[in-house]
Structures are given as C-alpha cells and as structure tokens.
Amino acid sequence: MSLEEPQDSDQDQPAVEGRSLGDELADLLGDHVLSREEHLNAPGFVIRPDEVQDVLFKLRDEAGFDHLSCVTAEERSNRYESIYHLKKYDDPTQEASVVVPTDKDNPVSQSAEPVYRTADWHEREAYDLVGINYEGHPDMRRILLPETWKGHPLSRDYEQDRPQVVPLREHANPLEDDHSGDGGDTMFLNIGPHHPATHGVLHLKTTLDGEQVADVESDIGYLHRCEEQMCQQSTYRHQIMPYPDRWDYISAGLLNEWAYARAAEDLADIEVPEYAQIIRTMGAELCRIAAHMLAVGTFALDVYGDFTAIFMYAIRDREKTQNILEDLTGQRLMFNYFRLGGVVWDLPEPRAEFFEKIRDFLDDLPEALEEYHDLISANEILQIRTVGTGVLPEDVAKSYGATGPVARGSGIDYDLRRDDPYGYYDKLDWDVAVEDGCDNYSRLLVRLREVEESAKIIEQCVDLLEDWPEEDRTIQSNVPRTLKPEDDTEVYRAVEGAKGELGIYIRSDGTDKPGRFKIRSPCFSNLQTLPEMSQGEYVPDLIASLGSLDIVLGEVDR
Amino acid sequence: MGTLLLQSQTQTPLVDTIAGLLGLDGLLGAVVGGLLGAFLIANVMLVTTAVAGPWAKRKITASFTDRIAVNRIGPFGLLIIVADAVRLMSKELIVPDGVDRPAWDLAPIILPFSALMGFAVIPMGSGVHLADPEAGLVYAFAVASIASLGLVMAGYSSNNKYSLLGGLRSVAQNIAYEIPLIVTAASVVIFTGSLQMSEIVAVQAEPLVTVAGITIPQWFAFVNPFAFVLFLAANLAEVGRNPFDTPEAPTEIVGGYQTEYSSIYFVLFYLGEFIHIFLGGALIATLFLGGPAGPGPEALGFVWFTIKIWAVFLFTQWCRSAVPRVRIDQLIDIGWKGMLVLSFANLVLTAIIVGVIV
C-alpha cells in the first residue's frame, strides 16, 4: 500500500513531495472527515461522534492502523473531545489521530470497542475522569474511581473541594453482590486488593468453577493518585519531571522521564545534545535491567511460591544497577535526572571509576543470567507450569494494544526503540527479543533476553562515552527558564518503557503548564488482556499470568 | 498412650528405665513411666521444632538467598526463639465471624497432636523408644494421617473461600500421596518381614557389603535407592513442602487452611507442620537410614538420629529454595499416574527379588 512510505515523524507533517499520509487518509475517509487538524506527531481528522466505528474500521482494515495506542478525552471550552491515537504495529512512525468532538450538553460518542478491544478500558477511563458517554460500549462504568463518586474530576465544572459523601446505604456492603455465584456451580472469589501475588493493590473479581477460572474482572484504581492532574498543575520546565519516576516506580524511572522529555521536547522544539542522548540511553537501559530483574524475580516468586532464592538473586543484581544509577543520578528510585534538553549532571567524577563499575556489572551479568536460566527457565517444573499457560495469541494481543515484553512474547515484533527511534538507539547495535510462544514462558524468556540486549546497549554507550572528546560534553542545550509552547499545540509521543509503550499526550494552552496531560500507561493496556489469558485456566496459572504481565499498579492507576 | 503401651507386651526401654529409676514396677510403673516418657519425647520434639521454626529455617533460607538473617538477639540470634514465642503468643486471637466453632478450635490442636503421636513408636536410639508395638509402622502412618482431618476441619470451618480451597487441596493431595508412601514403605516391610520398628532397625544393622575394611550396613536407602527416592518425594508431598506445598500456596490461596488463624492457633499450626516434617524425617531415618545407627558407641544413637531427621529437614528447605510449586492438577496427576504406578512397580520388584533371592 502506498501508505507505507517512510515518513519523518520528527517534523510537523511534511507535505513535501507527493502526498502526505494525512492527504492519503483524508481521501480514504472521504466525507467522514469534517475538518483536519495537525498534531505534531500525526494528522488529525475531526469526525462525527456517530461515525467513530465506521472511520476506525476503515482505518484499521484499509489503512492498516491496527494499534489503538491511546484514547485521550478532554473537556474544552465549548465541547468534549475524544482523541484516538492510532498507530501501526508494523511501523509506529505512521500515526493518525481521530478527533471526535461531542456536544457539551450531551456528550455521547460512539464507542470504539467493537474495533479495538483496548478501547474498553480507555473509554471507561474517559467516562470516569472526563464524563464522556460512549454509546455501544459493553460496560460503561467507572474504572478508577469508586462507583459512588460524584462528578468527573477532569471536567471543567468539577468542584475540587466538595467532599465526596458516600451514604452508608451505598457503602454498607461493597461485597454484597459478590454472592452472585451462590446456588450455581461457580464460586466467587476476591483475589486482592490485599493478596500476596497481585503486585500491589489490584482486585481481581474471579468466578471459579472448581479451581478453574470461569471469569475474571480486574478492579483497578486503588492507587489512583491523579498523576495527570498533578502534571497539568506543574510547569513544563521543572516541576513535571520528578513525577514520571512515580508512575512506574519499580526503578523504571528514567524510562518514564524519557517519555515526558520526548513529548515535551517535541512540543517546545528543543534539541538534545548527542552526548546527553548517550547518557540518557545508558541510564534508561540500566533502568530497564533493574525493572526486568524485578519482573523476573517476582514472577519466580509467584510460580515458586515461597520466598525463593531466585527472587533474592534478582534483587541483588537489581541492587547493583541501582548503585550505578545512584552514582549517576543521586537517587535509587526517584531519579529526576532528565531535564528538558538533556540531563542534569554529567557522569560522576572520577569517570574512570564509574565506567569501571558499570563494566564490572556487565562482566558479571552473563554469569548471573546463566544462573537465572539454571534456576528458572531450565527447570522442568517451571516449564510444565508456564509453557502453554496464559496464552495470548498475536491478534488478541494487538487488539488489546499490548506492548512491551507482553507483545514481544506473543510474537509481535514491536519495539519503539527500533521502530520509532529516539535517543541514541538507532546508532547502536542490538536486537529486539521476540518469542512466539505467546505463553507465560515466552514472556519470561523475552525479559531475560532483553536484559542481555540492554547490557549490549550499555556496553556500547560506555565505549562511546569513554572516548567522547572533553570539550564536547554538553549535557544540556540552552533551554529558557520558562517554557510557554504555542497555544493549542498537540503532541502524542511514546517511548519504550520497561513494560511497553509509554505515551504522553500534551496539549498546550499557551501558559507554562500543560492544558491536558494524558499518560498512556503500558500496564493499563496489558492488564486488560488478563481475562483473555486466564479464562479456563487454574487459579495458579491466573497468578502466573498476572506475574508475567509485570504490572505496576502505580502505572495502571496513575 | 498408656493403654496402648499396656497392650503391647514388647520391650519399651524408655518406659522401663523411667519406671526403674522411680522404683516402680508393674502396672503403676508402666503408666507413670509411659506418661513421663511421652512427656519427655514430646518436649524434645517441641524444642526441636522451636529451634527449627523461628531460627534454623530463617538461617537456612538466608544462606540460600545470600543473606544474614537473625543475628542480633543472643548468640547467632538464637534468642529470637524466645522473642518470637512471646510475640506470637501476645498477639490477639482473632475469631472471624461465622466460623464453625468446635471444629475451628479443634483443628489447630489435632495437627501437632497427630504428628507428636507418631513419635511414640520411633526408636530414637540411646534407649529413647516409648513403645514398640508389633504394628508400629502402621500405627505411625495412621496417626500421621489424622493431620489431614485437621486440615480439612480448618479449611471447612474457617468460613473463608481460600481456606476451603486449601482444605480441599490438602485432602486431595494427602490421599494421592499417602498411598504411594505406604506402598513404598511396604517394600521395606517385605525385606524385614516385620512391621515392628525395632525389628526394621535391627535388620538394617546387618552388613550389606564390606569394601576395604569398611562395612556398609544394610540400610534400605543403599539396598533399594529407588524406593528411598520415591519415599522422599512422596514424603515431601505428605508434609506439604515444595514442590508440593499447594495446600498452603501463599501466592495463590494466601495460606490456604491457615488463612484465618492467628496468635496461638497459628503457632499450633506452624508447630504441627514442623513436627510433621520431623516425623517424616524420623520415618525416613527409621525405614531407610538405619534409624539411630551410626559410627561410634551405641549411646550416640540419639545424636545420629537427630542428625538424620535434621538432614531431612534441611532437604525440605533446600527444595523450597529451588523447586517451583506444581499446579494442583499436575500434583494429582503426578501422584496418581506417576508415584502410585512407580511405587507398585517397586513393590512388585522388591517382592520378586525377596521371593527369588532371599
């Protein structure tokens, strides 16, 4: 298809020669398009709220946009707006935004759920926080806030200070309807919110048939901290950057910071010096190793049961990366190391010592990984536990917008570091780890292999940094103290976080704070696949599948 | 226990010794000696458990996971045992709503009780042997199996779905693994021709081969290693340790049958589990490792016996560090389709060998 021409996504929609992607798509959509918008990352098409499914079906089936990355909802001065950020799994640089304005008095829009299953949760979130109703949605309920919540916190007329009074009658017995299975052959079981294996405060409403899972429904929102709103009240230049560390707080901080940095740098048109990019790449990969170590360790914990050796070994190796990161950034988890236009500090002095430390870690890593393979992946019992359980077929994974190791464990060759290059990744030599087993075991293997690849990247970065000429060590470009991007500029940018595609949508409103700040959390989309993976399986496999998804509730609930 | 001792007319050294020390004889001597002996052995096992539970287990796990573990209270952190005992006993005993009261209270008592009863017939060496009935082996298995009853009671009466799942799992597991366990033990009985524990130990004392002046005794672990491994594995399942700890499975069903127990009831459960592991170890030592036999004078028998049961305990902890838990359906599969078949094959084979060769 002619749509698959390579296109430079870093620029504002180049309509240089021939026809741009936007024009092509406009032709395809024809009368559906009411007007066009230009987002920094993609052409935007404004469509009628009752034609959402037609348009999205066309874009998915005829133009190949098979990845609904994110749904951003927002209340503007005169309308409600839902933006569907579409991408292609084959080439994520090809993006399109479908903007659906809805009436202020009666914000009803057609649901995209029949087209992309992932829209289910995204639209529920939009309903919950902004207050847009989606017609044809199978399950239009609140998702993050409790059912009894009054008002929609991100809508304009929401009173922040009004206490949420929940009458006892509504609150008396939150588990009342949990006896739905009584009398039948099934048993209702609450797994969580306080359960040893839910990796945080996740509540799984499971219906069991014997020991087999007949149905499972995730109840999230226990760790909702209004991260989007906090970012909307902070300045671009300084105040937002500490917060990304706290989304995925399992030491994936730099990866998260990069998501914000990438979006904001595109928004404000900030250049990042090459030297800083290398430091960023190195730091981010260290974070990825730390995050994957914990993922592997806790997954082993879920399968092995008791407090096992593997968990401690993984934590020990994670600790080593954290020591390096502490030397580099000054903190072990909440790094706050990136700044718009670079990083805050150069490498610690003496540099040789720092490089030595990293190299020591990298030298020990193969041996440690060998140990993991001995302990985990080569273990027959683990294999019978994980091979063929928690199966997530490729097409289902795509429909749910799964990304990161979850997608790569299902045979989807999708890694933004390679497919939508940023930082220094495209100049380094590394591979994307893909396994096509689609099961828990594949996801485990992908993580272990990704640690190896990250180590490769770090090694190359260290080589580069060691030889970098001293006079050329610019860690930050010149960025004004106060950033005020042009009014009404919109950008959606994603990076490959530890758990998958971590996207940030920012709309500027002419002030030094974002008008709308939306986080596309990879865990949020990945967690949605849990019912698909675990229906018909045993409870232990449900737990293992949950562990293999590697969710962080801080990022799911934001 | 006294009545049981009276029925068995065999020699019971510990009871006689105590009776002799007190200058009693006849019925009174047997009763008093029996009671005191039982008291003594029960306390020995409780002390062993107290060392194993709060202290040894932590230290062992820590060394497998590159940590230090308790080292602050007392030498090697040993006083943590006291601290833990005080801590656990001073906790509030929470009785959840809707528990099935007598059953819920009985369950934690049954569990350690059943395991302690088993030690009555174990010859621990150095004359520490409470009773030696002719059907000693059967008795040991019979009382050990009462534990399943306790687990089911706990699971069912707790009014908690996790407990129920745990109780169901434990009963399924116990049935699936008790049969291979006993059938494997039966192969030992074929060798010895007796169910009496002292007889089983005595047979193993005979030499198997003599290599370069060192006499290897006829321990059944050497005679029939296959049965030994089988028994070891089945025993892991029987005492509910990794990879067969599905009835507890903290990450799946948050502790199973013991979910709702706190304070002293929890201690009793914990105690029961550990004594059970040691009873399993005692059975392994008696059936396969020559009981209290070992180099040195006979008086060291108790030491050797203790070393052997601790070795089995260490083995369970070692498995815990590196072997994943199997799923409950896989566990039942392995039990019925694997272990049972293998144990019967072992039995038939042993029978043939014993019948043809001996």
Added chain:
Amino acid sequence: MIGILKGMATTLKHAMDGQTFTVEYPDVAPEVSPRFRGVHKFSQERCIWCRQCENVCPNDTIQIVQDDQRNGEQYNLHIGQCIYCRLCEEVCPVDAILLTQNFEFTADTKNEFVYNKEQLKNVPWYKDIDPLNSRNPDRGAWIGEGEGEVDYQ
C-alpha cells in the same frame, strides 16, 4: 529432572560460598553516593530570600514567610512531604539550600517533620560528605559563582 537438579545445585552453591549481600545497617553505615539527595540543609546567612525554591517546588514543601520589607522571617520545609527532587537546590542562585547525604530522620508525628530554618541548619552532614564539592563540576551550568566560603555550620 536435570533442570531441577541444576537449580538445586545453584542454590546450594550460594549457600556454601557463604557470601552475603546484606549491609548490616545500623552497625555499618551504608555507602552513599556523593550525589545522593537526602535531608536539606539551609543557610540563612547565604539566603537572599528570592523565593525561587518555593516557586519551583513541585509539591509545596517549602514555605517562606517574609515581613513587609521582604526580609526573611521563616523558612519552613516539610521533609516528610518532600519528594527529594533537588529542584530547590538547582534553582538556588547562592547555594543557600543543599540536599545532604543524610537519609536518616525519624519523628513520632508527621508534624515534627516540618523543619524550620534552625532545624534545617543543624542537619548533620553524612560521613562528612559535602555535596557541593561532589556536585560542583556542573553547577556552573546552572548558577553563577557563589560569593565566598560556604559555611553551613
């Protein structure tokens, strides 16, 4: 079966080599990187009461009270609420506020975590690491040269 044995051999190897990774914390002070960001230290002598730190703080941790002459009266910092992002140190033109390596602080109630300028001044250095030295190389990118000797004690 071989995989299981391999796994068990691996853990046994770790058990036998006797190495531990634990830091015996209260007895042995842990290594802390010179860049580590801990409890703040504040110097009233250096402070010019420009209120930049108060403005940049992402979650309103710093409270500055001035009299009508714009002379500083109070400098309060809630170290329990602080997220240790170090932005206050970053924007400070005179190095009046610094994040020490000190990570140990305790209190009975959260209100006791609100430090006033005296308490902030008395925060001890950790292992005598002066963060200014370790972070100095790139401070030039951010601030002008501070005047004179820095003295927090």
